[in-house]
Amino acid sequence: MSALNQEEDVEIVLSHDRHYKFHSGVLARNCLFFAELLVEKNAARLCGKARLAGIKxxxxxxxxxxxxxxxxxxxxxxxxxxxxxxxxxxxxLVVNENGRIPITIFDSYEAILYALYGKDLPISDNDMTSVLRDASEIIDIATYLGCMSLISKPVTVALLKHGQALFRAIQTVPWGWLAMGCRIQSEIIFGEAVAHLAGNWRKIKEDREVMDRIRHVDKDVEGLCTTLHKRIVVETRRFEMLIMTHYPAGMAQPVDQLPIKREEYSRDILVWMALAWFRHWFGQQIISGQGAFSSDGGYKLFSVIAAGGDAYLDKALLNQFHNKFPLTKKALNVTENHLLEIKECMKQLVLNSGLMDSKCQLDVRRYPCDYFTCVKVGRGELPWVKSGEMMEMPVVRSKGRRLGGNEIAARNQAAARKLAEAPSSAGMGRKEGSGSGQRNYQMFVDDGDEEEEEMATPARKRVRRD
Known part of the structure; x- marks a missing residue:
């Protein structure tokens, strides 16, 4: 008998007019459901008459x-x-479909059974609704039969054909697509959903219903999102410190001759004023809760710094500084130019940090997010991969001996069994001493506060110190 013409010893009956014959080996190797039932004790003991009649x-x-x-x-x-x-x-079964919604369960079972023999799954790709409708029933059946790895790639490909429509849907309801990605073992869909969850984790974890759904997907998913979110927070805090302590080139050592005289530093007084104004504004943002511990993880703050220009510290706000520290028109223009240079320097720091680099497939320029999407799920962090690695046992082989078909099938069934057992996401002030009196300087806010009336500045003499 040819290897391509083996005996079909299993019959599957879906309805009175849908009878199929398959090979027990193919079914058992690919489906956990059949692997547990296609054993000798459940097989019919055919008599001699049946064998003579060609019954298999x-x-x-x-x-x-x-x-x-x-x-x-x-x-x-x-x-x-x-x-x-x-x-x-x-x-x-005898089903009367007269006047009823057509039953598609038979077609879905047939599609999966035929897929065991290499036939493509008939998933419509006309629109997202059609894909989800066709895929939903197929996924349920594949889960029931324990052959999810068989349909994972075809379903993923059918979904990915819709491009940004799919990724926008994931952006809207990441916890729902998290479950879908985990069920079909799709690294792309699962990773996309986790990136949105981790970036927006502070808001997500306040929703009890959403958190219950996330926990129901897999016991490790919540921990994964928390870990990735902590990575963002650590990196954000590191760059907050870097921005706060950064000195543009040339400020620390304006000349090569050491020690540097005060006259050399005094020539850059307007540069130091510009840096002080920038740090004043940045420190105010951190203290007011716009940094790494804000609800968006500091995304809005870093976004405006990455934008540069007049996105922050614009003319209106600089005028407030000018009212407190009156300068000549020329000095003010020079200070503004130095501030623009400092902004450009800080912009490059943020852009080079990688925090603003989206690792999502979503086009964030067309469909912006109000949180960081700079994390990516490693393959070893995927729940189904971790489960598979935990079950991997070292195999002692003789020289040249590699895994055979039965061993691979056994491992696939163990992974499917493991998957089946898992549950199916006001202004602060500071006092500054000056001579015999104390004056209170309020923090300036970037929200269009009315400018304070200009007060006469008392004349001050420069005291020469030897």
């Missing part, structure tokens, strides 16, 4: 119940056979 069927399965509450894939049962390979009753 030793196992029969019947779809006894259609999808309903608690059984999204219906119910497939093993049917006992007599020595002649016949069931006690004529198998097959």
């Amino acid at each position: 069927i030793r196992w029969m399965f019947e779809l006894t119940k259609l999808p309903g509450e608690g059984r999204p894939a219906g119910e497939l049962k093993l049917v006992p056979l007599d020595p002649m390979g016949r069931p006690p009753l004529a198998p097959g």
Whole structure:
């Protein structure tokens, strides 16, 4: 007998007019459901008469119940056979579809069973709704049969054909797509959902219902999102410190001759004033809770710094500084130019930090997010990969001996079993001493506060110190 013409010893009956014959080896190697039932003790003991009559069927399965509450894939049962390979009753559901919504469960079962033999899954790619409608039932059946790895890539490809429409949907409801990505073991969809969750984790974890759904996906997902969010916070705090302590080139050592005289530093007084104004503004943002510990993790603050120019510390705010520290028109213009240079320097620091680099497939320029999307899920952090690695056992092989078909099938079934067992996301002031009196300087806010009336500045003499 040819290797391509093996005996079909399993019959699957989906309805009275849908009978299929398959090979027990193919079913058992690819589906956990069949692997547990296609054993010798469940096989029919065919008599000699049956063998002479050419009867080969030793196992029969019947779809006894259609999808309903608690059984999204219906119910497939093993049917006992007599020595002649016949069931006690004529198998097959009789469904009257007259005037009812067409039942697609039979087509979905057929699609998966044929996919075991290399046939493509018939998933519509006309629009996102069609894909989800077709894929939903197929995913339920694949979960029931324990052959999710078989349909993972076809479903993922069908979804990815919709490009930004898919990624916008993930942006809107990341916890829902998290469950989908985990079920079909799609690294792209799962990683995209986790990136949105981790970036917006402070807001997400305040929603109890959403958190319950996330925890239901997998026990490790919450910890993964927390870990990735902490990475963002640590990096954000590091760059907050870097920005606050950064000195543009040339400020610390204006000349090469050491020690540097005060006259040399005094020539750069307007540069130091510009830097002080920038740090005044930046420190105010951090103290007012706009930094790493804000609800958006500091995204808005870093976004305006990355934008540079008049995105912050604009003319209106500089006029408030000018009212407190009156300068000549020329000196003010020079200070503004120095401030623009400092802004450009800080902009490059932020852009080079990688915090503003989105690792999502979503086009954040067209569809912006109000949180960081700079994290990426490593392959070793995927729940199904971690489960598989934990079950990997070292195999002692003789020289040249590699894994065989039975060993690979056993490992695939162990991974499928593990997956099946998992549950299916006001201004502050400071006092500054001056001579015999104390004056209170309020913090300036970047929200269009009315300018204070200009007060006469008392004349001050420069005291020469030797």
